Amino acid sequence: MNIVVIGAGYVGLVTGCCLAEAGNRVICVDSDLKKIKALEAGHLPFYEPQLGDLLTIQRDSGRLIFEVSIEDAVEKADIVFLAVGTPANEDGSADLKNLLNCAKDLARVITSDCIVVVKSTVPVGTGEYIEKILNQSSERADRSDRKIRIRIASNPEFLAEGRAVQDFRHPDRIVIGAADPQCFAILEELYEPFDYDGQRLIFMDVRSAEFAKYACNSMLAARISMINELSGLAGALGAEISSICQVLEADPRIGGSYLHPGVGYGGSCLPKDLSALIYSAKRMGEPADMLRSIQRVNLSQRDRLLDAIREHFMGDLSSKKIAVWGLSFKPGTNDVRAAPSLTLIRDLVEDGACVHAYDPVAQQTANAALAETEVGFGKAAMDVCKDADALVVMTEWDEFKRPDFNVIKRQMRGNMIFDSRALYRPETLRKYGLKHYRLGQKRVIESELEEETKAGRPFHARSTRETSKEKHPG
Template structure:
């Protein structure tokens, strides 16, 4: 049963990307009155017309129902947004700068807007992934704006509340969190109480709220993503050795994952990680370490292994077809960096497609939801429309196979898991699959008459 607006908190969320939109929608779902602000009028128009600018399972329904109930609003009006919420979430982008550090210009611009326009107490919450020490910069930016207005005595709090959302499962992660990290200044009981009240409906069956100092909260986010990225690169490096030694990395994964000290998550070998978080957060943590006189050999290795792993599928294709792929047509299944999203940022498919084009191949590519975004980013990558470079984006997995010599699997969408293998073998001229996600059992591929090359397992 949703709380009425009268009983909810007034919240402003600055930024309507993955983090901001999920945060705003899920907080509204619990009866709060949320105003989402974005300077991108196109995004706000999409949201106000009943759509969402991203693909995230379950999010559209929550946005529509709470907008219809009047609990969730979208605007480009900065003054109205600052006036609305006692809690001001900053959920804007922090893209990597040229040196790998996080670019804080959008975070600090949001902070300055709050300081310039606030007229009463605000809790300013860093939801964006930001380096250690960002809260100090936010506090200074707000204080400077207040001082310029002659309101140096106006009270405000700065809080760190990093997100731990997985694209494709963000709604579930927000509404059923395994932990909620809140960083507050020592003695700031008012901000701590408001944050505890805000998250109480999400953690009623067990207290998962972890209150700590602000710098530790900021560091926790980077440490978590760096650990997950490290596990992926570790398994990818082992997969190369497994191939040389004749071992099966899938059997190894099960063997080590059965140890409760290790666990099963993020131990899958593949074509490399991508997305908006791991690549930039590994870079940013490495940059932070260097700035503090402690260069991170570990983060450098994680990044280097991942960069190399994004070439693994192209290397496997070259091992079969040589260096010149002119006259060959490849079906590609999966373009987004992971299933259940249309996010193409740092996607391994982009590295593969660039190499296919460079070597003269024709490509027929399919992704269940990322085709539109893929067309946009590939045009930027290639300097021309994908079709001009020999890449045809098609509407089904079956259509991608038409006229193809071989199939390359890049993203593990569920619809790729149990195809008709006899039909697959008949459709591919060379009866060959390069599987970047280890979706199939080699013995089954052999019995189906398919030549199968996967990651860290013997070829068949």
């Protein structure tokens, strides 16, 4: 088939490359000329495992080409995918500016029947709105004077950065929302090579498909916030969350994925998608209490980490040198959109700390995102530890999982590691003379426990967060 993919970002480029690999002729369009030039030269504009080789092979085969102009691209298109970004507006709603501009451009230039497929994550009802835009000028006729018909479909994307190619090639599910049988049939044929066991395709109406994407991200975010809340509570009550996770994982009704306590979710999807769904709920008069709580718990994880660092330095971070390992919102990507590391670095610098950061692939993107913040970057993980008063680990890259603790100890001035991803064991670090903090660690003070038990009262551990705030207001 002749495919056009508009938006050559994390989603659009993977879609374009994988559809070309399946034998289609694909044109990837992006308004960013620099990006298109880089892609034409075979350079990936962002870090994504496996995508570089796939890009080169498909480009060299001639099945994948790049364009800046929508008009030049869509002339022979059977299907046009819209994969442009839908970031959050200030009020939490999805910014559809780019998407709607594409729709208006397409309405001007499409000259034959085709299907426009929205792959971007969009609020429920967007597809119907785009269909109206596309068919507004449907008085136009094709070369044989036949009125042209542009159909709309929703095909939300579920790939995860860091394993995007693998996810696209072997999807868990392919969701197709449309209103007419011909649309379903064409998209079923397109996706046949990816429906490896005949069980991947799920058909529904457009609105349900749009909502399905938000529903999935809400469930994932809920698991993350739930395990983070349980972890904080477990620590406060003197229980060990890693043992509790083993118990949770053993329950087939719960399962083991997304059960790793940490600093909370970030990235280009979960934060903005939760905000957009909450915004939609508000418009419809729905309370969305759970969604709001998920968001609140997520943000409070970052505060907990910052509070712990402040408390360690007794509220005075001025002239403290803090090393930060990991900038991307998760391993396997250089994406730093809504990354917790950026918020933390900004807060530390505002408190007067001197921050030196290292990330194996995300330094350039972080540098751009932190343009207003004074932060240094090192060439290697151990470089940034030199004379550091503390090390904060923010992303669970493999190279941070088994570092040489002897070298860390030698390099650092202080001995504290804030392990926001629970990578290390305190007893291991202790052997090297290093101290360990992780979110949700046990906070029970044995003597208090004994006293309360003797008095026959249920034990309530004191909150170190409250203690820290009392000591260091503001």
